[in-house]
Amino acid sequence: MSQVSVSVHALRGLTAALFRSQGLTALRAASVADSLVCADLEGVASHGVALVPLYLERISKGSVDPHAEPLVVEDHGGLVVMSAQNALGQVSAAVAVELAAARAREHGVSVVSVRHAFHFGTASYWARQFAAAGMVGFAFSNTRPLMPAPGGAERVVGNNPMAIAIPARVDEPLVVDMAMSATAMGKIRLAEANGEAIPTGWATDAAGRATTSATEAIQGMLLPAAGPKGFGLAVAIDLLCGALSDGAVGAAVRPLYGELDKPYDCSHAFIAIDAARLHGGAGIAPQVAGFAQAIRDSRRAPGTERIYAPGDLERARRAGNGEHCPIAGELAQRLNQFAADAGIPERVAA
Known part of the structure; x- marks a missing residue:
C-alpha cells in the first residue's frame, strides 16, 4: 500500500472537522484529532488516523456518544472514580488527566479510574501531559x-x-509506552491490510499454534511479551483499570472491532505523582535527564549507530516528519470521501 505525505495542519483540520460534524465540540474534536495525528507522526500508525473510520462508524451506530459528559461517580480526594458515559476515549481521558493533575497538586499523588470508556489512542499521549506539568504520569x-x-x-x-x-528536560520526558503483548493488535491489522506476513512470536492461530499469518492471528491469540511476565502484568493492569473503577474486566470488555452498535466498555486508570514538589522544589527532572543522557552515551554494540533513551525514538520520528505526516494513500482518499459525504470542505492531498 503506497504512502503519501500530507500536511500535518491539513490532517489535523480534516480529522477535527469530521468529529465536529458528528456533534463534538470544537475543543474536543481538536483533542481527538491531535492524539491521532501525533500517533502517526511518531510512527504508531495503528493508533493514528487509521482509527477514524472505526470511531465514526461507532458514533453512527450509537455505541459511542459524541455528546456524552464524563462524570465523577466517587470522590475520595486523591482517589476518584469516573464514568466516561461511552464518550470517545480521548474526551474522557482529557477530563480524567486534568482532574488527576489537579488532585496530585493537592494531595501529592492521585488516582483516577474510569469505567464505561472507549479507545483513547496511545497511552503515552496522556502520560506525557502529566510530565509536561512536572509530574510522573501513568496511563493504563x-x-x-x-x-x-x-x-x-x-x-x-x-x-x-x-x-x-x-x-526530564523541557519537552523531553523519559517515556515508556507498551502493550503487554509481543505486539499490538493494530499492527497485525495493518499487516493484514497491507498483505504482509507477521513475525514469528507475535501470535498464534485459534488452536494455539504459532503463525505468521495476520488473518490467522486476528482470529487467534496474541502472545504475551516476555511470556508469563507480560501475562502477569496484563492481569494486574486489567484489575487496576476495571476493579478500581467498578467497570469491565476481562471478557466483560467487548471487541473493539466486533459488534459496533454495542459499547466497547473498557476501563482506564491514570496516576499522577507531583514530583515537582520534591527535594525543596527542585523536583526530579535533573536526575532523570542525567540518567537518560547516560543511556544515550552508553557504549554501543557493533553496527549500532545510536542508542535511544525511552521516548527518544518517537521524538526523533516526530521531528523528522516536521510539518508533513505519512499516511496510507488509500486512507487519505477515504478520509476525503468522509469529508465529502459530511459536506465539509476540509481535505488532504491524496
Whole structure:
C-alpha cells in the first residue's frame, strides 16, 4: 500500500472537522484529532488516523456518544472514580488527566479510574501531559481478551497498554509506552491490510499454534511479551483499570472491532505523582535527564549507530516528519470521501 505525505495542519483540520460534524465540540474534536495525528507522526500508525473510520462508524451506530459528559461517580480526594458515559476515549481521558493533575497538586499523588470508556489512542499521549506539568504520569487501559495464559489456548486477558512519563528536560520526558503483548493488535491489522506476513512470536492461530499469518492471528491469540511476565502484568493492569473503577474486566470488555452498535466498555486508570514538589522544589527532572543522557552515551554494540533513551525514538520520528505526516494513500482518499459525504470542505492531498 503506497504512502503519501500530507500536511500535518491539513490532517489535523480534516480529522477535527469530521468529529465536529458528528456533534463534538470544537475543543474536543481538536483533542481527538491531535492524539491521532501525533500517533502517526511518531510512527504508531495503528493508533493514528487509521482509527477514524472505526470511531465514526461507532458514533453512527450509537455505541459511542459524541455528546456524552464524563462524570465523577466517587470522590475520595486523591482517589476518584469516573464514568466516561461511552464518550470517545480521548474526551474522557482529557477530563480524567486534568482532574488527576489537579488532585496530585493537592494531595501529592492521585488516582483516577474510569469505567464505561472507549479507545483513547496511545497511552503515552496522556502520560506525557502529566510530565509536561512536572509530574510522573501513568496511563493504563484494559482491552478485550486477546492473550492466553502461559500454556493456554483460550483468550483470557487483554494486551492492556501502559505508559509512564517521567519529567526530564523541557519537552523531553523519559517515556515508556507498551502493550503487554509481543505486539499490538493494530499492527497485525495493518499487516493484514497491507498483505504482509507477521513475525514469528507475535501470535498464534485459534488452536494455539504459532503463525505468521495476520488473518490467522486476528482470529487467534496474541502472545504475551516476555511470556508469563507480560501475562502477569496484563492481569494486574486489567484489575487496576476495571476493579478500581467498578467497570469491565476481562471478557466483560467487548471487541473493539466486533459488534459496533454495542459499547466497547473498557476501563482506564491514570496516576499522577507531583514530583515537582520534591527535594525543596527542585523536583526530579535533573536526575532523570542525567540518567537518560547516560543511556544515550552508553557504549554501543557493533553496527549500532545510536542508542535511544525511552521516548527518544518517537521524538526523533516526530521531528523528522516536521510539518508533513505519512499516511496510507488509500486512507487519505477515504478520509476525503468522509469529508465529502459530511459536506465539509476540509481535505488532504491524496
